[in-house]
Amino acid sequence: xxxxxWVGIVGCGGIARAHAAAFKENGxxxxxxxxxxxxxxxxxxxxxxxxxxCKDYRELIDSIKPDIIxxxxxxxxxxxxxxxxxxxxxxxxxxxxxxxxxxxxxxxRDAARTSPALLMPAFRHRFLxxxxxLRDIAASGEIGDVVLFNNIFCGPxxxxxxxxxxxxxxxxGGCILDTxxxxxxxxxxxxxxxxxxxxVMHRHFKTTDVEDAGVLTVRSEKGALGVMExxxxxxxxxxxxxxxxxxxKARYDYTDGDKIRIRLTKDxxxxxxxxxxxxxxxxxxxxxxxxIEGKHKLSCTVEDGVRVMEVICGVYEN
Numbered sequence: 001x002x003x004x005x006w007v008g009i010v011g012c013g014g015i016a017r018a019h020a021a022a023f024k025e026n027g028x029x030x031x032x033x034x035x036x037x038x039x040x041x042x043x044x045x046x047x048x049x050x051x052x053x054c055k056d057y058r059e060l061i062d063s064i065k066p067d068i069i070x071x072x073x074x075x076x077x078x079x080x081x082x083x084x085x086x087x088x089x090x091x092x093x094x095x096x097x098x099x100x101x102x103x104x105x106x107x108x109r110d111a112a113r114t115s116p117a118l119l120m121p122a123f124r125h126r127f128l129x130x131x132x133x134l135r136d137i138a139a140s141g142e143i144g145d146v147v148l149f150n151n152i153f154c155g156p157x158x159x160x161x162x163x164x165x166x167x168x169x170x171x172x173g174g175c176i177l178d179t180x181x182x183x184x185x186x187x188x189x190x191x192x193x194x195x196x197x198x199x200v201m202h203r204h205f206k207t208t209d210v211e212d213a214g215v216l217t218v219r220s221e222k223g224a225l226g227v228m229e230x231x232x233x234x235x236x237x238x239x240x241x242x243x244x245x246x247x248x249k250a251r252y253d254y255t256d257g258d259k260i261r262i263r264l265t266k267d268x269x270x271x272x273x274x275x276x277x278x279x280x281x282x283x284x285x286x287x288x289x290x291x292i293e294g295k296h297k298l299s300c301t302v303e304d305g306v307r308v309m310e311v312i313c314g315v316y317e318n
Contacts, residue, residue: 098305144247155237174210
């Protein structure tokens with residue numbers, strides 16, 4: 001980096017710890033924290049060490065003047081925090097989904113367009129070396145034209161019924177918006193733009209008002225079909241991507257993260273290709289910092305965040 005950068009983190013839940021660690025790995029120190037939960041922010045500050053606790057995001061931005069704000073709050077607060085930072089020319093990394101609803105996403109896009117600062121949605125899965133390899137395999141034609149894209153992210157999320165993830169007033173939606181936001185972005189990243197979407201969903205929890213299990217189906221401009229599943233209540237954790245083309249298939253299993261498996265129609269056995277195992281956070285933030293420094297343009301833009309909102313909220317509206 002040309003100069004030392006500082007980040008302020010708004011929201012001190014589990015994802016904030018992943019952000020802080022990845023920023024540190026990239027040479028960016030955390031200067032300040034904000035969270036409405038006093039105990040949560042004190043605990044996180046103690047873990048980080050030399051960091052200031054601020055009363056709200058305005059104090060964090062105006063007093064500490066960080067180079068970057070990492071927005072790790074529930075979606076309801078994303079627009080307010082991001083817009084304030086962008087007006088003060090502070091770069092924003094915003095956790096997925098980009099916003100609470102489509103109008104909010106559009107306003108965030110407008111704020112980003114009028115600011116010299118950058119706004120990047122935190123779609124860290126597209127920065128995994130394995131998913132970059134899947135995109136390259138699909139683009140190369142090695143497995144032919146993509147016919148089907150299958151993805152599942154699910155598992156037993158303990159205590160979810162009491163968390164903000166299952167409260168529409170804070171989250172905007174349930175597991176489809178929270179979890180399949182990554183799936184939709186990955187489909188667009190690997191396969192192409194989405195022109196049609198449908199969904200079915202169900203609520204198992206009795207005291208919540210959003211879905212905790214869902215299936216999203218999409219169609220690309222070139223006719224590839226995608227099926228994306230998610231659940232907060234599934235008793236078995238699953239995380240994988242299958243891409244089936246006219247000449248074979250490629251698979252990435254997140255639980256076996258250092259390889260891609262390929263099997264062509266003409267072959268009996270799978271071919272294994274090694275890949276660096278990663279959760280994508282460090283690579284995501286490395287890319288963001290490089291864009292801030294002018295080394296390259298953002299490959300994951302606010303438009304990507306908006307499209308994910310349009311696809312998923314389009315399912316909710318049908």
